[in-house]
Amino acid sequence: xxxxxxxxxxxxxxxxxxxxxxxxxxxxxxxxxxxxxxxxxxxxxxxxxxxxxxxxxxxxxxxxxxxxxxxxxxxxxxxxxxxxxxxxxxxxxxxxxxxxxxxxxxxxxxxxxxxxxxxxxxxxxxxxxxxxxxxxxxxxxxxxxxxxxxxxxxxxxxxxxxxxxxxxxxxxxxxxxxxxxxxxxxxxxxxxxxxxxxxxxxxxxxxxxxxxxxxxxxxxxxxxxxxxxxxxxxxxxxxxxxxxx
Ligand SMILES: *[C@@H]1O[C@H](CO)[C@@H](O)[C@H](O)[C@H]1NC(C)=O
Numbered sequence: 001x002x003x004x005x006x007x008x009x010x011x012x013x014x015x016x017x018x019x020x021x022x023x024x025x026x027x028x029x030x031x032x033x034x035x036x037x038x039x040x041x042x043x044x045x046x047x048x049x050x051x052x053x054x055x056x057x058x059x060x061x062x063x064x065x066x067x068x069x070x071x072x073x074x075x076x077x078x079x080x081x082x083x084x085x086x087x088x089x090x091x092x093x094x095x096x097x098x099x100x101x102x103x104x105x106x107x108x109x110x111x112x113x114x115x116x117x118x119x120x121x122x123x124x125x126x127x128x129x130x131x132x133x134x135x136x137x138x139x140x141x142x143x144x145x146x147x148x149x150x151x152x153x154x155x156x157x158x159x160x161x162x163x164x165x166x167x168x169x170x171x172x173x174x175x176x177x178x179x180x181x182x183x184x185x186x187x188x189x190x191x192x193x194x195x196x197x198x199x200x201x202x203x204x205x206x207x208x209x210x211x212x213x214x215x216x217x218x219x220x221x222x223x224x225x226x227x228x229x230x231x232x233x234x235x236x237x238x239x240x241x242x243x244x245x
Contacts (some may be wrong), residue, residue, distance in 0.1 A: 051096025142191030150182025
């Protein structure tokens with residue numbers, strides 16, 4: 001399963017260094033550091049702890065929460081259920097509590113692989129649904145809450161090297177995400193408050209499919225955001241600044 005959302009975590013591991021352009025609290029990991037993995041894990045933790053405010057110097061915007069305008073969950077027509085649902089004003093919390101479990105960077109080839117563990121990603125949004133269930137037409141709104149727990153993400157990036165103003169930079173050439181989620185619990189509130197049966201029927205219809213429908217949509221939306229940030233960081237800082245030789 002794709003899980004580009006959590007690549008934000010990997011991006012942080014890529015984003016450290018010491019130069020006048022970088023904040024002093026960001027830990028630098030030299031390429032020749034004999035214990036570079038420990039260094040990167042620590043650096044990763046520092047960058048991610050800044051999720052609430054982001055790191056403007058590195059073009060990392062706040063990511064706790066991550067904000068999304070709109071996600072569609074189209075259930076379409078299936079048997080007795082005809083449901084068209086969407087989430088708006090989506091907020092995702094929890095990426096900042098991620099830890100880097102392993103990392104492997106090849107500075108020659110540009111291969112960049114890491115594994116991240118996120119204890120919980122919490123999603124809050126306005127929910128709107130219309131359609132037909134149990135022969136009842138409905139059109140309602142409510143609050144949607146989702147909690148993905150035990151999220152393990154494998155990220156594979158390939159970077160291409162190029163020269164800008166006489167310095168080596170990295171450019172994102174390819175990305176691949178593989179994500180396993182232990183549990184995804186959802187909760188709908190205030191939906192058809194005056195009709196409990198309908199509320200339960202809609203929730204039951206969603207429960208079956210929402211994880212399958214929602215996850216790829218979330219991760220695809222975030223992929224764009226994340227890859228944009230990665231591109232900016234490596235465009236702004238030469239590789240020698242991010243990873244001194
Ligand atoms: C999400 O689930 C985890 C694990 O059960 C829990 O610790 C956390 O408080 C939950 N978050 C929210 C906002 O419900």
